[in-house]
Amino acid sequence: MLIRLVLLIVLAIGIPITAMVIGPSLRQKIDPAKLYSGGTSYPATKVPFIFEPTQPQFRGLPQITNVQVVDFDQDGQNEIVACDSLGSQILLLKRRPDESWEESTLIADVAAPAHATVVDIDQDGDLDVIVSVLGNILPDDSVVGRVELFENNDGEFQRHVILDDVRRVADVQPGDFDGDGDLDLAVAVFGYSRGSILWLENLGDFSFRDHLLLSAPGTIHVPVGDFDQDGDLDIAAIVTQDEEELWAFENLGDGEFRPRLLWMTYNLDLGSAGLVAADLDQDGDLDFILPAGDNLEDFDAYPQPYHGCYWFENQGDWKFVEHRISDLGGTYAASVADINGDNYLDVVLVSLTNNWLNPENASVVWLENDGQQNFTPWQVAAEPLHLVTVATGDVDGDGTADIVSGSLNVRRPHRNLGRVSVWRNQQGKQP
């Protein structure tokens, strides 16, 4: 009886204690590996690259909006021209013989520059710079944009404001649209809720008359080319805000243009992020390459299943056929070059908002073209994060196409930061 009583007492004390001790350990653990994980990574590039940040040490959160590879001083060696929104300046980066980079301010005091167009606008033999002034890097519908032309006078730049009183300007591209022998300009007024596409007629003496082509917010790029191969220059544009539309403005001569809606999608969340004109299939006409992955309207953008890159194949008579050639999450920019030296044009893409919680996800990829426009993705890098612009060109003088990119660090996470970064192409070199 006593034993039974003792046993019951032990049980009476032991059961709740044991339950309290065991209970929490029975709770289900979530396996992190089973969490949904969007974003994309790819096999490592078979073309070797050497990563070379142009400024190994920096403080703060750089905001580079555009990079280009161009022989600015016309000495036969390419430089990098970069737009630094945080510093309100256009930078010139020259590679020194010791493989370090020398950075200088080409143009100061331009508010949130989105693009610097390097062109001999006055046709005097030197390169001038036309800056697309956003005025504010953040979403803003205010009239804060401008087009500022910097006339090169023996290395000194004289400012001419050639378009004022407009919303945020994202791109300017030159071309003689009216056939009078001088260079006119196509302008993407991105704005925010309101925007437009303009062309500026060059009237000489740094004076330009603005003509409206289309009222629509969110135009990022306005590539220029003879898209219908009729001998004059047309203008194309990607409209992205709310609408997702690819437009062309067919040059009819005498400064007249016919608007043509080449493509649109009902997917208002596609996030078109730019437009590149290039003859990707090398059939003699200009195609379009559209990077898509801009969801900056979200506090924390996430890769979407429709992000990536689209190739619009020019089939003549203003017919363009859409092909999806990449699914890179958060794709923000594209550049076209022959990366592996096989004489076919490849595509380099960078990501602004891949799923950075996965450290394997790609920030730079190149798409190998097999000559039949079948593209194989190769991952070049998983960092730096937040890449918003990319250019290709030979920056080290070895004859191969290198990759240059810039970081816009305005979204979490603020680690693995970059500013202007270079990946030097080592194709064909001994390891």
Next chain:
Amino acid sequence: MKYATIALLILVVLEAIGAGIYLSGEAARTIPLVPTEKLADPTIMPQIEALAEQASNGTANDWRIYGEALIGKGFYAHAEPAFREALRQDPENFDAMFGLAFCLDRMGRMQESSVAYSKVVQAPSESPEQQIGQINALFAMGRNAQREDAPEDAQRYFQQNADYPAAEYQLAKLAIRSGHADKALPIIQKNLANIPYSLGFHFLDQRAQSELGNTVRAYLAAAMVERSAYLVSQNFNTNYVAPLDEGTGLSGRLSELHLAALDNDTSKVIEIAEAIDRDAADHNVFVADLAKSAQLKAYIQANDTEKALALIDQLREKGRIDAVTLEAEGDAKLQSGSAEEAVQLWQRAVQLSPSEALHQKLAKQLPERSDYHQSRAAMMKGLFEFRRNRIRSAIPQFEKAIQFDPTNGQAHFYLGEMYFYLDDLEPAAKAYRECLKQLPTHGRAIDRLKFLDSAESKTDSGT
């Protein structure tokens, strides 16, 4: 002894039953998964961990709150199981239903997200906030259909959400894009009757009229786009996420700082900004950088030149040069008695980002350029009124701008614009012509005059 044994036996049996219930409950519970990401804002993760701790022993609402905190920082994948646990514990938890749908939405899982949103739509709503949540959920289902390139499904969802301007906007847009601009017009007109200065509906009006070949009406609609400021919100994401973001880390402090700045409460701005600085320490916290402009202005207002200049140096080191820092540096230089340096800095600032305040400062310091700057200051004041659709208040400002500097072509143009909007076309044309005397290449003035001269505009000017 016998009774004691029986009592103990009953107790043990009850305890065993209780322990069984407790253990099965524990076995059904989930341990919150905390992200391992190290965010730059050092104050976020401790708060997230505390919410996880609270959820691990708490109710469905604690899990929901944890899930929302994760959404606020973009941890959508981690938020998903948090909301699922909240719904396991309380299947009717409205906010958890919405949170789950939203996570799936933002991770690009549109079909799963639409199923989850449909549960929100079907749930009983107990408050006006929940009714708004249901409207948003139905709208998100339409958006998801658009994201899947399924316009017919999208149209169906938007039709079910009739009277919600954002849904009607999308309906009208779908109609225009599918070649039925005529069907879009009644929707547009109904909404413009309710929201006369809706930018989006005027924009759609312009597109619809253009599609229908009504050039004059399209032209006038385009003019209304320029004049309108009301935005029909097309995306509730920001409104939903902003308070969740502010719930943890320094984002909430930033909102407090902006409110204090709006109230012109200099000492409070400084207090909050310096607290943000302390918390951010040496980390690269984007939110902390966003506080710097207000902090700088507050130092200038408080005549704390030393701190202002120190902050400017700190920002320069981090690569920031802009109109705000240049203007503040100019102000600091003036406070320390160096007017010449101040003017140089303000001139750079005004070139970067012209403002009425900068032009006023320059007018005061540069008597020889006073008329020029006073003219630009008045014009900016006029533009401020115009952008708020206060046309009659804008006119005297543009007139003042012209008085100070008759060569100010832009002021002539905007004076013309004001008369154009008031349908007072004769003075409008006169002002455009004056503009062209100063700025012969002003495309918009040329276009306006062309429009006013056209016979069509004289016969058909109504919208």
